[in-house]
Amino acid sequence: MAHHSDLIETDILAYLKSQEEKDLLRFITCGSVDDGKSTLIGRLLYDSKLIFEDQLAAVSADSRKVGTQGDSIDLALLVDGLQAEREQGITIDVAYRFFSTDRRKFIVADTPGHEQYTRNMATGASTAELAVILVDARKGILTQTRRHAYIVNLLGIRHAVLAVNKMDLVDYDRQIYEHITAEYEDFAEALGLQNIHAVPLSALTGDNVLNPSTAMDWYDGPCLLDILETVDVTSDITAGPFRMPVQWVNRPNLDFRGFSGTIASGTVRKDDPIIVSPSEKTSFIKSISTFDGDLNEARAGQSVTLTLSDEIDVSRGDLIASSESPPETTDQFAAHVLWMHDDPLLPERQYLMKVGSTSVVAAVTELKYQVNINSLEHLATKTLGLNEVAYANFALEHAIAFDPYKDVRDTGAFILVDRFTNATVGCGMIDFGLRRATNLTWHEMDVSKETRAKQKNQKACVLWFTGLSGSGKSTVANAVEKKLQAIGRHTYLLDGDNVRHGLNKDLGFTDADRVENIRRVAEVSALLVDSGLIVLTSFISPFRDERQMARELLAEDEFLEVFVDTPLEICEQRDPKGLYKKALAGEIKNFTGIDSDYERPENAEIVLAGGDHSVDELTDQVLALLKGHSYI
Amino acid sequence: MIGEITHLRQLEAESIHIMREVAAAFENPVMLYSIGKDSSVMLHLARKAFHPGHPPFPLMHVDTTWKFQEMYAFRKRMVEESGMDIIIHINQEGVAQGVNPFSHGSQVHTDVMKTQALKQALNKYKFDAAFGGARRDEEKSRAKERIFSFRTKNHRWDPKNQRPELWRTYNARINKGESIRAFPLSNWTELDIWQYIYLEDIPIVPLYYSAERPVVERDGTLIMVDDERMPLEPGEEPQMRSVRFRTLGCYPLTGALESTAATLPEIIQEMLLARTSERQGRTIDHDQAGSMEKKKQEGYF
Ligand SMILES: Nc1nc2c(ncn2[C@@H]2O[C@H](COP(=O)(O)OP(=O)(O)O)[C@@H](O)[C@H]2O)c(=O)[nH]1
Numbered sequence: 062m063a064h065h066s067d068l069i070e071t072d073i074l075a076y077l078k079s080q081e082e083k084d085l086l087r088f089i090t091c092g093s094v095d096d097g098k099s100t101l102i103g104r105l106l107y108d109s110k111l112i113f114e115d116q117l118a119a120v121s122a123d124s125r126k127v128g129t130q131g132d133s134i135d136l137a138l139l140v141d142g143l144q145a146e147r148e149q150g151i152t153i154d155v156a157y158r159f160f161s162t163d164r165r166k167f168i169v170a171d172t173p174g175h176e177q178y179t180r181n182m183a184t185g186a187s188t189a190e191l192a193v194i195l196v197d198a199r200k201g202i203l204t205q206t207r208r209h210a211y212i213v214n215l216l217g218i219r220h221a222v223l224a225v226n227k228m229d230l231v232d233y234d235r236q237i238y239e240h241i242t243a244e245y246e247d248f249a250e251a252l253g254l255q256n257i258h259a260v261p262l263s264a265l266t267g268d269n270v271l272n273p274s275t276a277m278d279w280y281d282g283p284c285l286l287d288i289l290e291t292v293d294v295t296s297d298i299t300a301g302p303f304r305m306p307v308q309w310v311n312r313p314n315l316d317f318r319g320f321s322g323t324i325a326s327g328t329v330r331k332d333d334p335i336i337v338s339p340s341e342k343t344s345f346i347k348s349i350s351t352f353d354g355d356l357n358e359a360r361a362g363q364s365v366t367l368t369l370s371d372e373i374d375v376s377r378g379d380l381i382a383s384s385e386s387p388p389e390t391t392d393q394f395a396a397h398v399l400w401m402h403d404d405p406l407l408p409e410r411q412y413l414m415k416v417g418s419t420s421v422v423a424a425v426t427e428l429k430y431q432v433n434i435n436s437l438e439h440l441a442t443k444t445l446g447l448n449e450v451a452y453a454n455f456a457l458e459h460a461i462a463f464d465p466y467k468d469v470r471d472t473g474a475f476i477l478v479d480r481f482t483n484a485t486v487g488c489g490m491i492d493f494g495l496r497r498a499t500n501l502t503w504h505e506m507d508v509s510k511e512t513r514a515k516q517k518n519q520k521a522c523v524l525w526f527t528g529l530s531g532s533g534k535s536t537v538a539n540a541v542e543k544k545l546q547a548i549g550r551h552t553y554l555l556d557g558d559n560v561r562h563g564l565n566k567d568l569g570f571t572d573a574d575r576v577e578n579i580r581r582v583a584e585v586s587a588l589l590v591d592s593g594l595i596v597l598t599s600f601i602s603p604f605r606d607e608r609q610m611a612r613e614l615l616a617e618d619e620f621l622e623v624f625v626d627t628p629l630e631i632c633e634q635r636d637p638k639g640l641y642k643k644a645l646a647g648e649i650k651n652f653t654g655i656d657s658d659y660e661r662p663e664n665a666e667i668v669l670a671g672g673d674h675s676v677d678e679l680t681d682q683v684l685a686l687l688k689g690h691s692y693i
Numbered sequence: 694m695i696g697e698i699t700h701l702r703q704l705e706a707e708s709i710h711i712m713r714e715v716a717a718a719f720e721n722p723v724m725l726y727s728i729g730k731d732s733s734v735m736l737h738l739a740r741k742a743f744h745p746g747h748p749p750f751p752l753m754h755v756d757t758t759w760k761f762q763e764m765y766a767f768r769k770r771m772v773e774e775s776g777m778d779i780i781i782h783i784n785q786e787g788v789a790q791g792v793n794p795f796s797h798g799s800q801v802h803t804d805v806m807k808t809q810a811l812k813q814a815l816n817k818y819k820f821d822a823a824f825g826g827a828r829r830d831e832e833k834s835r836a837k838e839r840i841f842s843f844r845t846k847n848h849r850w851d852p853k854n855q856r857p858e859l860w861r862t863y864n865a866r867i868n869k870g871e872s873i874r875a876f877p878l879s880n881w882t883e884l885d886i887w888q889y890i891y892l893e894d895i896p897i898v899p900l901y902y903s904a905e906r907p908v909v910e911r912d913g914t915l916i917m918v919d920d921e922r923m924p925l926e927p928g929e930e931p932q933m934r935s936v937r938f939r940t941l942g943c944y945p946l947t948g949a950l951e952s953t954a955a956t957l958p959e960i961i962q963e964m965l966l967a968r969t970s971e972r973q974g975r976t977i978d979h980d981q982a983g984s985m986e987k988k989k990q991e992g993y994f
Binding site: 069070073074076077080081082083084085154155156157158159161165166168171180181183184187188295308309311312313317319321322323350351352353360362363364366377401413415416417418470471474475476478483484485488 | 698699700701702703704705706707709710713714716717740741742743744745746747829830836837855856857858859860861862864866867868879880882884885888891892958959961962965966
């Protein structure tokens with residue numbers, strides 16, 4: 062067991078040889094506070110002799126001070142002693158621990174956080190091949206146990222071990238154990254969890270952790286470590302179809318052009334036929350190149366460099382796959398999404414989605430339902446908050462190749478990144494494609510944007526006015542439009558009045574509705590620009606993300622952001638529609654500047670100092686901008 | 694039935710994956726090279742990751758000027774062998790002020806010649822990603838460190854603002870001036886490092902092997918008298934003893950270990966039989982509890 066191997070002392074060379082054959086298991090421990098996670102991990106670390114004397118000395122001292130075990134050492138302190146964190150109130154999320162036995166090396170994802178538990182557990186579970194789900198024998202299966210099992214299943218972990226802990230506190234009672242396992246098996250089966258094991262144990266005494274328990278001779282199954290050492294996880298990923306996302310194009314000289322990546326699934330051999338997505342070009346594997354020489358075969362988990370027998374275009378973000386079982390490509394799919402940020406997910410807001418080595422702009426088009434992860438009930442929802450899980454439809458800016466997450470983790474998983482803060486705000490697991498990318502091409506019209514604009518003797522663009530209510534957006538926009546009319550330009554002004562009453566009358570003022578409001582306005586503006594008009598829009602448009610989205614719907618230089626920067630105090634004084642008064646009195650909710658944010662533009666083409674200048678002056682500044690960009 | 698991929702090969706593949714991801718996603722990466730065994734492994738992995746090409750980034754050594762002579766010789770040799778460029782950065786202000794570990798103490802010396810020096814270098818060359826050889830098993834507070842560790846414009850590590858990291862899908866997005874530290878060896882343990890060095894026959898500084906070396910004993914720690922800059926206290930006489938080092942840093946701050954282990958298998962054997970964790974050799978950690986955490990926030994690795 063562990064490093065007890067006498068070989069270390071007697072024949073170190075033989076020992077080292079034996080160590081070369083060890084493999085690796087990544088697992089996660091899940092449990093509620095006080096179920097004994099830390100004690101269990103501490104026990105595994107301690108008994109596998111991976112605790113060094115100085116660490117042990119520190120822990121023994123701590124044990125006497127703060128431990129729960131009197132004079133004997135408190136194993137839990139070995140792992141949850143993040144002293145600085147506790148003192149500074151830093152969120153503890155996922156910590157990784159290591160131990161090894163003569164058969165395997167283990168990486169344990171330990172998620173001691175309480176409040177952020179779902180997010181943290183998902184993070185730890187994403188790289189785990191096995192989950193140990195702890196329950197306290199005295200308490201049995203709790204709501205949390207179901208939640209943990211749900212997340213284990215959601216993240217696609219194929220091996221779960223139910224560890225019924227603290228058996229010493231229930232007199233090692235067989236009936237209690239059997240009652241708990243029966244209940245667990247019922248709902249694990251309902252969830253679809255495969256490969257269920259259960260072990261009665263005591264993390265504190267070590268019974269059935271590393272060694273069979275004499276107190277529980279009624280149990281004749283393997284102890285926990287036996288399961289951890291022998292479970293077969295390799296075939297999980299090598300059995301699938303061959304997939305390799307291209308990370309890096311290796312082109313050191315004219316004679317070598319290789320595509321580097323980590324094989325996500327399956328195996329690949331020299332001469333295998335492959336297809337590159339999304340270009341759908343096909344070729345054959347010419348060589349599997351590594352620093353240690355060419356290989357005849359490589360498989361999931363290996364990082365290699367492939368060369369192909371044809372000179373086809375392949376770049377980072379492409380997926381090289383078996384052409385016998387190619388991946389799907391789509392620009393719309395259904396997926397589970399887990400939200401990881403304080404700012405909620407808003408449908409139609411654009412996020413950066415990263416799948417494998419490819420990145421694409423994506424938005425949720427429909428939140429089908431939220432899953433209550435305690436009861437597993439489906440709930441209707443308009444937004445998704447921190448630690449919440451939903452099933453949703455996504456639309457992507459362009460098609461990507463993917464696999465359902467349950468088939469291949471690496472090509473079916475994605476993270477969502479906020480386009481401004483760059484924070485990782487969510488993650489997801491693709492379920493299925495909603496439509497095949499049928500190479501949908503635009504019908505080439507004979508009449509183009511350019512010809513339409515030319516007919517009007519102008520260049521089309523959008524003047525996107527943004528600013529607080531009462532800042533003067535509409536007044537200035539109106540004055541600019543009049544001037545443009547006067548010099549013979551063809552224009553259209555979109556503002557709250559002509560849009561909120563018709564096109565957008567179904568929308569209110571929640572964040573989600575504001576996003577949708579602006580999305581529609583942006584789309585309409587883009588159509589109007591296509592028709593050759595100079596478009597003026599006058600909306601508060603408080604969020605950077607949506608202004609960015611509008612900008613990206615148009616060609617470069619067609620979108621001119623006009624930030625009417627009038628101080629809030631002045632807007633409040635002006636209060637032309639009496640709205641600030643009502644908002645301050647609490648009669649209107651979600652009013653920008655009062656109880657809803659305005660995110661100031663950072664790269665506006667022009668900033669108008671609303672408080673300091675007359676309408677005429679501001680109008681002239683906008684006209685000067687149009688001249689500068691040769692629109693007039 | 695296909696055999697399993699061994700643990701060292703899995704760790705190797707993961708490190709290579711991380712390096713390729715950084716090289717592809719960042720404009721101006723650099724590999725921090727400290728000459729120690731972890732750096733040796735990191736460099737070896739980088740050469741594997743981009744073979745048959747060269748790693749598409751330079752090495753950088755932040756030199757405190759107090760490293761062992763054998764480390765400087767080894768650095769020279771590795772640069773020649775790898776064909777990579779190396780940037781050697783020394784905090785010249787620190788040198789001008791005569792900062793050294795003897796008169797200024799380990800804290801000030803490390804802060805000025807290492808932490809500040811590193812910031813200077815990162816600012817000077819505008820690196821947006823820096824590889825470091827830190828491992829999660831080195832110290833409890835590192836156990837939760839990300840593989841892509843986000844740093845603000847001032848190179849600070851903000852523990853409350855680290856990004857969740859899932860699968861092998863790393864978020865490489867940063868704004869101008871911000872950067873990341875990437876830790877490709879995160880999931881390696883000290884034992885893995887040694888076993889891999891053995892398996893792959895990776896060159897390491899000879900100081901890791903035992904030999905007769907001149908040392909003095911101070912506060913129970915054996916310090917090697919590596920050059921004439923080391924002031925000897927009255928009555929102190931360097932003695933030749935058979936010693937080796939578990940970690941390498943500035944020679945006046947690095948404790949030696951009495952040992953006769955002169956080959957890799959013997960070192961590994963000694964390590965498995967002895968029960969003292971490697972950070973003990975680093976004087977810097979003894980200053981105060983939780984000090985790693987603090988150092989990291991300030992920009993030290
Ligand atoms: N009697 C008994 N106590 C245990 C066992 N496992 C853990 N404990 C105790 O339960 C408490 C919580 O354990 P800890 O490992 O900190 O739980 P965590 O919050 O899940 O990490 C501590 O007082 C442990 O000593 C066990 O198997 N038997």
